[in-house]
Amino acid sequence: MSLKVALITLGCAKNTVDSEVVKGLLLADGFKWQENIKKADVILINTCGFIKDAKEQSIETILSVASEKKVFQKLVIFGCLAQRYSTEISIEIPEVDGIVGNDQIDRLPDIIRELFGGEKVFAVKDAMEFKREGFVNRERVEDGYFSYLKIADGCDNYCSYCVIPLVRGNYRSKLPEDIIKETKYLVNKGFKEVILIAQDIGQYGKDINSNYNLPSLLKDLTKIQDLKWLRLLYCYPNYLSDELLYTIAEEEKICKYLDIPLQHLSDDVLKRMGRTFLSEDINNLVAKTKKILPDIALRSTFIVGFPGENKRDIEILSDGLKELKFTWSGFFTYSQEEGTPAAIMPNQVPEEIKLERVSKVKEIQDKVTIEEIEKYVGRRIPVLIEEKIPNEQDWYLGRSYLQSPEIDGQVYINLKTVKQNKIGNIIPVDIIGSTNIDLIGEVTDESCQQSHLG
Incomplete structure (x- = not known):
């Protein structure tokens, strides 16, 4: 029977990539993915240890999961907090079954099997010994384009x-x-x-x-x-x-x-x-x-x-x-x-x-x-349409080249005239207004016909 794995990702975009690498490795090795941590055999937490707030969030997450962990479950942490404070965590949070350093995540399939053999696993190397990363078939852990x-x-x-x-x-x-x-x-x-x-x-x-x-x-x-x-x-x-x-x-x-x-x-x-x-x-x-x-x-x-x-x-x-x-x-x-x-x-x-x-x-x-x-009002710019706004007919959310996901503003777009599939396409949008950090746009038949990017 395949083991079911759940994953919690904390921290920056680089941690998101590491989590996708881990998911790809585990799925390729026959593990099953489980979104509900209560139903998982293994709970993985990808931690962040960059600044005080990030450390506190990681520690609180570990303690919360540890307090509800079932007898049959294994708790494994990796990421920067695990790398930096591996010894302290192993002593102070004994509910953690495995601690994996940043250079050892490719070993996670074998490490998980070792845990179910009855032994705790401590796999952390000095950061100065880290090797170059190679290609892995990643699996997305978040939706988006x-x-x-x-x-x-x-x-x-x-x-x-x-x-x-x-x-x-x-x-x-x-x-x-x-x-x-x-x-x-x-x-x-x-x-x-x-x-x-x-x-x-x-x-x-x-x-x-x-x-x-x-x-x-x-x-x-x-x-x-x-x-x-x-x-x-x-x-x-x-x-x-x-x-x-x-x-x-x-x-x-x-x-x-x-x-x-x-x-x-x-x-x-x-x-x-x-x-x-x-x-x-x-x-x-x-x-x-x-x-x-x-x-x-x-x-x-x-x-x-x-x-x-x-x-x-x-x-x-x-x-x-x-x-x-x-x-x-x-x-x-x-x-x-x-x-x-x-x-x-x-x-x-x-x-x-x-x-x-x-x-x-x-x-x-x-x-x-x-x-x-406000300088973009009156301009036509390409926008990646990412999602429909709930309960708002014909209104969608997207991003232009000047907006990085999750940290910058967005574009609110009225797509009433667009008949084709909208979400996931890049189309020219006429910017007609702005509100604080966001832009407001519309798509006309003319601009939609010019959509050659998406």
């Missing part, structure tokens, strides 16, 4: 606040042939948009071939016939090259969208963070990017409340947000992570001050975003 594709794992940047190298290891690019194969696999599964992710996509290829880089990969991927959109997330500013910008400009299938995590705009803070790309570099990069790509939608992320940050630093960040005009920005309060240089820096900022400051900069960015979004 987009899929993330991890082109590299690990990080060599060693920012003073970050634990990623400790739990994900050094930077390791996937081989180009494996990425191309995986992209074709996803396209054949019906995904219209493939989103390339890594801790830093800009460094892709540096560890495998000095002559093959991210632009080289993008040019190969755009040749895949039925791929509609490629989106790029998480490009460290140091590695956003002219070659990459011109490749994005030249290739129609690449969304004119970039996520560039800058973390702050004050040089004093950036230097303490261990960031080498400072304010003048940032200003020049943003200006150049907008010159080469006039229609680019830029997203960034910022950490507020880093040790030593003062009122002047926040003024610099606030002024920079107004001047640089990112379409989107995400903000996080600094999380004091043990094992990082920043955790023992002097002048740690009190939590209440962090919250006040993050509220201030969010308010500034919200105004910028509204202004940037």
Whole structure:
């Protein structure tokens, strides 16, 4: 009798990819999938351990599942929390039967069988020993017409606040042939948009071939016939090259969208963070990017409340947000992570001050975003139609090139005149209005006849 497995995924898009890899491995090995954890023989939890809030959510989820776990069930955790705190979890939460490190998930079919042999399994290696990932037939764990594709794992940047190298290891690019194969696999599964992710996509290829880089990969991927959109997330500013910008400009299938995590705009803070790309570099990069790509939608992320940050630093960040005009920005309060240089820096900022400051900069960015979004009113842009709005006749939700899933706004579209199947298609939409971070559009007979993208 085949064992039934349920999976809970926490954390970022990279964890979603890992969960899809795990699901593909287990199904290929004869395991059965079970959505209801109460009916599963094995409960897997893919954990996150990046910052305090993520750790707390992972621990609460483990404890909740452990408290309701039946005698016949096995509880296995993997992901970054499992990698980072494997010893502590094995001691403090004895209900956990298996702990699997980030480099060991390909062993999960065998590990689960070992558990049912009566022994607990502890499979965690040092992150510095991690190997390059290869191709696996993934199985989706979430619905949608987009899929993330991890082109590299690990990080060599060693920012003073970050634990990623400790739990994900050094930077390791996937081989180009494996990425191309995986992209074709996803396209054949019906995904219209493939989103390339890594801790830093800009460094892709540096560890495998000095002559093959991210632009080289993008040019190969755009040749895949039925791929509609490629989106790029998480490009460290140091590695956003002219070659990459011109490749994005030249290739129609690449969304004119970039996520560039800058973390702050004050040089004093950036230097303490261990960031080498400072304010003048940032200003020049943003200006150049907008010159080469006039229609680019830029997203960034910022950490507020880093040790030593003062009122002047926040003024610099606030002024920079107004001047640089990112379409989107995400903000996080600094999380004091043990094992990082920043955790023992002097002048740690009190939590209440962090919250006040993050509220201030969010308010500034919200105004910028509204202004940037309004610029699209009156334009016709392609939109991926993703779902019907319940109880609203002829109204659908979708995303344009300037909107990454789950983190940016959406497009509300009236599709009354469209007779063909709508969901899952990319069609030109006339933008007739905006509301906060979302756009409102309609499709006319004329624009629908021009739908050659979807």
